[in-house]
Amino acid sequence: MTQKNETGVLILSLLVTAGILGGGYWWFIQKSGQNPGTILNNTQTSPSSPSSPTPLPSPPSPSIASNFPFPTSVASGTTVRVDGATSMVLINEALKKSFQQQFPGTQVLTEAKGSDKGIIALLTGTIDVAALSRPLTADEQKQGLVAVPVAKDAIAIVVGLTNPYGKGLTATQVTEIFQGKITDWSALGESAGTLRVINRPSESGTRQVFRELVLMGSDFGNSANFTTLPRDATTPMLQALGSDGIGYATYAQVANQQTVRTVPIDGLTPEAANYPYQRTLYYVYKEPANESAKAFLGYATSPNGQQVIINAQ
Numbered sequence: 001m002t003q004k005n006e007t008g009v010l011i012l013s014l015l016v017t018a019g020i021l022g023g024g025y026w027w028f029i030q031k032s033g034q035n036p037g038t039i040l041n042n043t044q045t046s047p048s049s050p051s052s053p054t055p056l057p058s059p060p061s062p063s064i065a066s067n068f069p070f071p072t073s074v075a076s077g078t079t080v081r082v083d084g085a086t087s088m089v090l091i092n093e094a095l096k097k098s099f100q101q102q103f104p105g106t107q108v109l110t111e112a113k114g115s116d117k118g119i120i121a122l123l124t125g126t127i128d129v130a131a132l133s134r135p136l137t138a139d140e141q142k143q144g145l146v147a148v149p150v151a152k153d154a155i156a157i158v159v160g161l162t163n164p165y166g167k168g169l170t171a172t173q174v175t176e177i178f179q180g181k182i183t184d185w186s187a188l189g190e191s192a193g194t195l196r197v198i199n200r201p202s203e204s205g206t207r208q209v210f211r212e213l214v215l216m217g218s219d220f221g222n223s224a225n226f227t228t229l230p231r232d233a234t235t236p237m238l239q240a241l242g243s244d245g246i247g248y249a250t251y252a253q254v255a256n257q258q259t260v261r262t263v264p265i266d267g268l269t270p271e272a273a274n275y276p277y278q279r280t281l282y283y284v285y286k287e288p289a290n291e292s293a294k295a296f297l298g299y300a301t302s303p304n305g306q307q308v309i310i311n312a313q
Contacts, residue, residue: 084118180221
């Protein structure tokens with residue numbers, strides 16, 4: 001057979017083969033009721049296809065603190081020393097009572113000298129846990145301090161019960177009052193009279209949060225109508241309000257007071273979910289946590305402890 005004839009036979013064989021394959025493919029399509037595009041797409045998007053990329057899991061959210069397990073037992077004679085934010089007095093006392101009942105023979109010693117003093121005491125080793133009404137600073141974290149969020153809280157704007165001002169305030173008005181721009185009640189629609197601002201001392205965690213949350217980081221006013229308390233305590237502040245003063249306090253400490261009332265902000269009271277002046281309260285320990293801190297924090301963050309905190313607020 002000549003080379004020309006061999007080439008012709010080869011071409012004919014290829015054409016026959018292609019025809020057979022094409023006919024088989026057409027028959028399969030008719031039987032399956034699909035079209036070629038569907039089969040192609042199904043093949044390309046099949047979950048089991050090796051070419052289908054598997055999405056990577058999202059990175060875990062950073063944790064603000066290590067979790068301590070609920071203490072099944074605490075040795076009799078264990079003492080836990082807590083100091084810090086005055087805003088957390090009610091929480092501290094409620095947890096103290098519950099902890100001591102849960103673990104007989106233990107003792108929880110609580111004080112409330114202010115957030116900054118609590119941090120100093122923790123760094124010097126004179127307490128086991130600091131109560132803090134503000135976030136830790138970067139410098140405090142560098143010194144091995146770790147914050148454990150334990151509760152949400154609202155900062156209430158308060159006036160004395162005998163104060164004739166019975167309306168609410170806008171957030172702008174609150175800012176201007178505590179910046180010293182509004183110094184007379186007449187600017188709020190009342191009779192003329194000095195509007196006295198009762199402020200907390202600089203070491204107060206509540207004051208520091210108020211400055212960031214309400215004043216957006218700007219300074220408090222320092223005009224003659226401002227009175228700064230010598231120590232961070234809520235009771236003296238409430239007593240100083242009289243009939244012409246205004247101040248601020250953690251809502252849990254004033255909610256049931258009979259001598260003051262809270263002022264709505266933009267129509268919202270501190271009980272509202274979208275009330276503007278809300279913050280987180282923390283317990284702080286120093287790494288590595290000692291056994292007293294582990295036991296107390298494990299209890300405070302447990303369902304039992306959280307219920308105690310809710311009831312205290």
